[in-house]
Amino acid sequence: MLTLSAEEAETMRLELSAILESMTALAAVDTSSVVPMTHAVPMDLRLRADVVEPSLPVEVALGAAPARAEDAFVVPVVISEA
Numbered sequence: 001m002l003t004l005s006a007e008e009a010e011t012m013r014l015e016l017s018a019i020l021e022s023m024t025a026l027a028a029v030d031t032s033s034v035v036p037m038t039h040a041v042p043m044d045l046r047l048r049a050d051v052v053e054p055s056l057p058v059e060v061a062l063g064a065a066p067a068r069a070e071d072a073f074v075v076p077v078v079i080s081e082a
Contacts, residue, residue: 004012055061058071067074 062068062071062073065073
C-alpha cells in the first residue's frame with residue numbers, strides 16, 4: 001500500500017494535474033494530416049555482406065580464459081531447466 005504524507009499527496013496532486021492538463025492540450029491538437037511513424041528520424045538499415053573475415057587466433061582469444069573446453073569459453077550456469 002502506498003502511503004503519502006499530506007505534503008507529498010499535495011505535491012503528487014499538483015504534478016498529476018499538470019500532466020493531465022498537458023494530455024488534454026495534446027488531445028486537442030488536430031493530427032489528421034500527420035503521417036504515422038515509428039521513429040522521429042529515418043531508420044535506414046545498412047546491411048553488409050555476410051563474409052568471413054580474419055579474427056583473433058583461438059589461442060590468443062582464449063589465452064587468459066579461466067576455463068575452456070576445446071575452442072570455447074566455459075562459463076558458469078546462470079539459467080537451468082526446471
